[in-house]
Amino acid sequence: MEQFIKSKLLKADLKEIDQQLSENGFKNMSSMLLVKQALLTVSxxxxxxxxxxxxxxxxxxxxxxxxxxxxNYKFAKYLRNKFIGHIKQELIQKSIEWKPELRYLLKDSDESNTIFAFNLFVLETAINTYVNPDGSHQLFDSETDLIYPPDMKRFLTYLSETVKSAIDYLHDLGQALGKNIEMLDPSEQKLEHWMAAGKTKFEFIKK
Incomplete structure (x- = not known):
């Protein structure tokens, strides 16, 4: 049952993200948060x-x-680990080297458009660090410049295909997991479940 519920939570997040990005595009901090959440959920x-x-x-x-x-999924997890779930100091350092523009935006760093640019540049740097030991890119076939429309389109196509494929996978996984679960009738609730709930003791959830 736990796995079934988890599959539903993940799928619901991705469906909502996919809908919001499809309707509103990727252009501001609200959409940046959706992109981050998409990569986090896929990871x-x-x-x-x-x-x-x-x-x-x-x-x-x-x-x-x-x-x-x-x-695609492993790439999302890489971005989660370096930029979203954790913001690696090495990534910020490399971003400053790769995008000198960051040095000239510091005074306006509280402005919404500026912080969106900060995020975009750091995301771009994270994408470009996903390389093999010989320096070749693991997923894309060249360096990424998200200000360059074809590169932005390539990234957004990756994101869309990844999210949609994950939704499809989770849909089928939910069906498979659901076959072994007793789906209780809401009109026939059992007192024993509420009695067990009343005895619940909460403890700190360890890693």
Missing amino acids: NLVDFEVTIREVYKEHRVLSEKYRAFEK
Whole structure:
């Protein structure tokens, strides 16, 4: 049941993000937060997938769906680890080197458009650090400049395809997990569940 609920939470987040970005585009801090949340949620899917592989024994197509976009998902997790869930000092240092514009925007750093640019430049730097030991890019075929329209389009296409594929995967995963769960009738509620709830003791959730 826990895995089923988690799959639904992840899918709901991605569906809402996909809808909002599709309707409003990527142009300000509100949309930047949606992009960050999309990458965070996809990276959570990467962690979640490791825990549900037992279901692949009866649903091989699910495994194939995940593998088809695994590179995209791992890239999202990289961005989560370096820029979103954690903001690595090394990334900021590299951003200042890569985007000298940052030095000239410091006085206006509280302005919405400026902080959007800060985020865009650091995101761009994080994308460009996703390289192999020989310096070749792991996902895209060249350096990314998000101010350059074709590069921005390439990134947004990546994001859209990644989010939509994850939604599709989570939909099918939810169906597979749901087959082994008793779906209770709301009109026939059992007192024992409320009695158990009344005995709940909350404890700090450890990592």
